[in-house]
Amino acid sequence: MILITGSAGFIGFHLSLRLLKEGYDVVGIDNMNNYYDPKLKEDRNSVLSEFPNYHFHRIDIKDKTSVADIFERYQPEYVVHLAAQAGVRYSLINPDAYIESNIIGFYNILEACKVYKPKHLIFASSSSVYGNSQDLPFSVKDRADKPVSLYAATKRSNELFAYVYSYTYNIPTTGLRFFTVYGPWGRPDMAYFKFTKSILEDGQVELYNNGTVKRDFTFIDDAIECLRRLIDKIPTDVVPYKIYNVGSGQPITVEELVKTLEKIIGKKAKRVYKELPSADVLVTYADTTELEEEINFSPITPLEEGLRRFYEWYKMYYEKHPIQGE
Template sequence: MWRAAFTAATSLAKTKKESVVKILITGAAGFIGCHCAQRLASSGYEVIGVDNLNDYYDVRLKEARLALLSKLKGFRFFKLDLTDRAGMADLFQRENFDLVLHLGAQAGVRYSIENPFAYTDSNITGTLTVLEGCRRNAVKHLIYASSSSVYGANTKQPFSTDDRVDSPVSLYAATKKANELMCQSYAHLYGLPCTGLRFFTVYGPWGRPDMAYFKFAVAITKGKPIEVYNYGNMKRDFTYIDDIVDGIKSLVDGPLPPAGSHKVYNFGNNKPEKLTDLIEALEQSLERNAVRIFLPMQPGDVPETFADIDNSQRDLGFKPSTSLREGISRFSRWFREHIEKTGI
């Protein structure tokens, strides 16, 4: 409710009339980070991006995203690991950020089973480094990425931010819930305004190759079979990247939350779609048929996600409008233009 209650509050843009508002984006070479950096830098903000460019997936894709961002006048980039305490402390002190958009994290539910320490290093230690940088340098607002994975074994639908989220089914989910608790503690102890965003299956151009829709596209175009888990009985609240960025920009543009506040919002499409519908949309847009191999549910996965976005709509004006077929069509056009041509 803080947005409605503080509509008369001073916006971030108005606090610095004589200079450009400076924003740090962690994970700037990542999928959501790249899109946010592009939108915000193009909108007149000064954006500083950091990323460690790890090899969780093909680094060339991250470099290609950065190549696009490097053309923008309002963007600068530093290769830096969030766990580098000295490096991050120096960056915060030197740049004097107004706002931080913390999107850097080790992503992926299944990979957390194979490499758990990557998640405690990046998601726990890395987030703590960001929090320390914010509180020691008077950052006015920390916006950070959480995940729909925090809902874990919850069976009540749709998932609401009022629901308890103490039954994670993966280490990745546990680290994201830990991030929410860490931000709550810093909001309480140091008055740092924090806003967490639980993203629901974000997809689109320049997306992550480890996600199902991207893997399916690669396999379909190469004539290889796709692995369909839980025998196809899966639903996801697929959310197109532009709708996510619209919501984040609205939050950045809007009034500053009061000191000590901590709010968490769902950023989802509010419309679960069948996995089979996603596959059919890819088949149609790529003009090729998929060969399906049906498999049981994987460890750490859940059969359905469904976002209750009433609070997000009321407080932030978040209103996704891109249908799955339109979003997949846009992704497929990009995929053919970039991935098939470059081989990345």
């Protein structure tokens, strides 16, 4: 039995699908909040619900009793914790959501793990923990104590909380610092998704810092391959705790992202240039040495190929489900 939190989210959906196809029993939990279109979450969840081995519960992880009840009922052997309030800029607008889901919610998961002792707890951290570090590429050996958004601070706190629980209660724990994961069924709040919509609908594409901002784009299938392999890599050190970067190691400018989308869609974007929001960093760039050593794999899909796969899905999905009000 594997518990996946945030199973109706982008990464949670893809991981659940992979494990369900492999025949695992998956317990999915999600509160289906409206940070972005909940219809997309419902639709992902409908795909998963076709599997008889998927057991979904709509609960909020900030509610300690609900979390404890799920652990008591299913006694999961593996816990993959992906539920969180994501997004760096939104943390300037609604900080409460980050404290509730990422701090209190995460603490509730750790408390349940303390009692029910899964074989392995895997949780999502983020590349944002590196802040504006000038040490490129970002290594898990680097210090990460200058976050520039509340989101990043909550993710870094998660790593520290998890270390304490791993140290104190001997819970094998792996934290994954994801770098800009994109692809089919992706998140509408992310640039590649918003840009695709804007290009198709003659809207504007907002570029920060003249489009020079760089991101280490990571295709979803590669991120899932890493997650899948790491589930079986249970840390055995004295303190059984590991952190990995999950990124492609190939930072690409946002200007290049727009050009690639223009090529795929066959239409020019209307660019507007804006100042970089304070919560955003200028560059992300993953050093994946430890990941390769551990699982003999690291993300490989070229951006153009991944974006083509995203675009195919986007057209298919929105032809079937036109965006409301349009």
